[in-house]
Amino acid sequence: MQSRPPSGVMSDYSKLRERMVKRQIAGRGVRSKPVLDAMRKVPRERFLPRGHGVFAYDDSPLPIGEGQTISQPYVVAFMAEGLGLEGGEKVLEIGTGSGYAAAVLAEIAAEVYTIERIEGLASMAKSNLEALGYDNVHVRCGDGTLGWPEEAPFDGIVVAAGGPDVPDALKHQLKTGGRLVIPVGRSKAYQELVRVTRVADDEYQTENLLPVRFVPLVGEEGWSSEY
Ligand code: SAM
Numbered sequence: 001m002q003s004r005p006p007s008g009v010m011s012d013y014s015k016l017r018e019r020m021v022k023r024q025i026a027g028r029g030v031r032s033k034p035v036l037d038a039m040r041k042v043p044r045e046r047f048l049p050r051g052h053g054v055f056a057y058d059d060s061p062l063p064i065g066e067g068q069t070i071s072q073p074y075v076v077a078f079m080a081e082g083l084g085l086e087g088g089e090k091v092l093e094i095g096t097g098s099g100y101a102a103a104v105l106a107e108i109a110a111e112v113y114t115i116e117r118i119e120g121l122a123s124m125a126k127s128n129l130e131a132l133g134y135d136n137v138h139v140r141c142g143d144g145t146l147g148w149p150e151e152a153p154f155d156g157i158v159v160a161a162g163g164p165d166v167p168d169a170l171k172h173q174l175k176t177g178g179r180l181v182i183p184v185g186r187s188k189a190y191q192e193l194v195r196v197t198r199v200a201d202d203e204y205q206t207e208n209l210l211p212v213r214f215v216p217l218v219g220e221e222g223w224s225s226e227y
Contacts, residue, residue, distance in 0.1 A: 017040060079158050082193075111138070125139055
């Protein structure tokens with residue numbers, strides 16, 4: 001039986017996407033209906049470099065150029081669930097990469113603001129998202145560790161790269177009750193995914209969610225270089 005379609009065979013991609021949600025996402029305990037619905041809708045194959053679409057529903061991160069990756073589908077779903085989104089929120093993502101996770105968030109939230117530090121990836125993500133009609137996603141090239149102060153506060157912030165600490169700028173851009181999901185670790189090789197909830201104006205609660213491996217968060221409130 002052929003498990004991977006030649007690129008462009010939409011119905012086969014839909015079947016692979018459905019199977020991915022069942023086995024990799026719901027099968028590992030993600031229960032949020034908005035997240036499962038979003039994962040069923042967004043065509044991951046459209047966020048991969050040309051010719052790589054056949055790998056779109058593999059259970060792994062994949063290279064997208066510039067030494068960066070599109071995250072594993074399960075991790076995208078787990079992080080989105082960690083934000084506790086129900087619909088209608090204003091969300092900030094740091095680390096746009098291909099734009100895939102931004103599209104997943106945009107299926108649930110009202111507006112998604114996303115920042116990528118590498119210009120080539122920011123413009124690729126922009127065209128991927130425009131081609132699919134995601135007009136509620138706003139892409140900016142810059143240092144996401146400083147957040148997007150002009151658009152703050154946010155109901156949720158998700159960071160798709162691992163930093164040494166939780167950036168203060170991001171904590172301060174949460175609404176009260178808002179959640180920040182970020183990989184944090186003193187080593188660049190692995191991190192712990194943590195959730196920070198702003199429970200009052202000057203009070204935050206932190207929970208450890210999952211051990212993870214992300215590319216480094218490089219910036220003023222992150223690592224000073226990728227290596
Ligand atoms: N969310 C992406 C997707 O769906 O394809 C995957 C993101 S990839 C794992 C992490 C991204 O974070 C990389 O593209 C990297 O360039 C970016 N990045 C690292 N540090 C950053 C920073 N300070 N600000 C913005 N983006 C950053």
